Amino acid sequence: MTLSLGWTLLVLLAAVMHAGWNVLVKFGNDALVNMTLIMTMAGLIALCFVPFVDFPDPESWIFLFGSLATHVGYYIFLLLGYRYGNLSLVYPTARGSAPLLVAISSYAFVGEALSPLEMAGVACISAGILSLMVDRAGDAKHNWRAVTFGLLTGLSIMGYTLCDGQGVRVAGDKWGYIVWLFVLDAPALVIICLCLRGQKLFTLAARHWRVGAIGGALSMAAYGIAIYAMSQAFMAQVAALRETSVIFAAIFSAYILKERFHPRRYASVGLVALGAVLLH
Numbered sequence: 001m002t003l004s005l006g007w008t009l010l011v012l013l014a015a016v017m018h019a020g021w022n023v024l025v026k027f028g029n030d031a032l033v034n035m036t037l038i039m040t041m042a043g044l045i046a047l048c049f050v051p052f053v054d055f056p057d058p059e060s061w062i063f064l065f066g067s068l069a070t071h072v073g074y075y076i077f078l079l080l081g082y083r084y085g086n087l088s089l090v091y092p093t094a095r096g097s098a099p100l101l102v103a104i105s106s107y108a109f110v111g112e113a114l115s116p117l118e119m120a121g122v123a124c125i126s127a128g129i130l131s132l133m134v135d136r137a138g139d140a141k142h143n144w145r146a147v148t149f150g151l152l153t154g155l156s157i158m159g160y161t162l163c164d165g166q167g168v169r170v171a172g173d174k175w176g177y178i179v180w181l182f183v184l185d186a187p188a189l190v191i192i193c194l195c196l197r198g199q200k201l202f203t204l205a206a207r208h209w210r211v212g213a214i215g216g217a218l219s220m221a222a223y224g225i226a227i228y229a230m231s232q233a234f235m236a237q238v239a240a241l242r243e244t245s246v247i248f249a250a251i252f253s254a255y256i257l258k259e260r261f262h263p264r265r266y267a268s269v270g271l272v273a274l275g276a277v278l279l280h
Helices: 005-026 031-047 058-084 087-110 116-137 143-167 174-197 200-229 235-242 245-255 265-279
Strands: none
Touching (some): 031 058, 058 143, 087 235, 116 235, 116 245, 116 265, 143 174, 245 265
């Protein structure tokens, strides 16, 4: 199974949107609240589509709940990473480790074998993404905690990618699977945020609801495209293309968040671009 050119471009668009909502998480002083607002708004947007889709078939439920569980881990590890490091360190660590992890695990557990050229593409994308963290990892000793949480985030990405890639294929209504995933995903993060922030959540939500609305729309569109694409092609192909979002995040972090952009990152961009060409 190979992605068509149209789906390749859509997944790359999803990568831009994914980078965009991650930048929004870093705005302000409370990444947890921003993440909760974004995921809650994504759930509310998805709720509007419930009348127009079917509930996923029972064969997909184990994958749906597996995805929900690993998403909780993803949120926790990503937020802990952002506590100790910048977007330009944590995001490449998490997203760069994911494509190779997905390629290995999808072959081991699902039997999806990439061609040598496609595997080279995945390797190029991972190498290019991980190289973005090289000039950040040695800045301060505490940044290694950010790297550790970034790698744990990458393992979580592998987990929910495997679950969703298999779940959407047996769900019957593919869009139904995507919609219900977002609807069911939001409450867990709200509960976590309420336990940690209490009533402060409602005050900050009233102040920053626009961040949540924009980020929620971007999040749902980005991952919705990726999940549907995994029903059309191998999971490793989609995961690798989707993680080109790191390149866009690096650019956004430099020009919007004013984080450092080292010149050698242009070589990283070239590696990722080469990987995308090899995959297609």
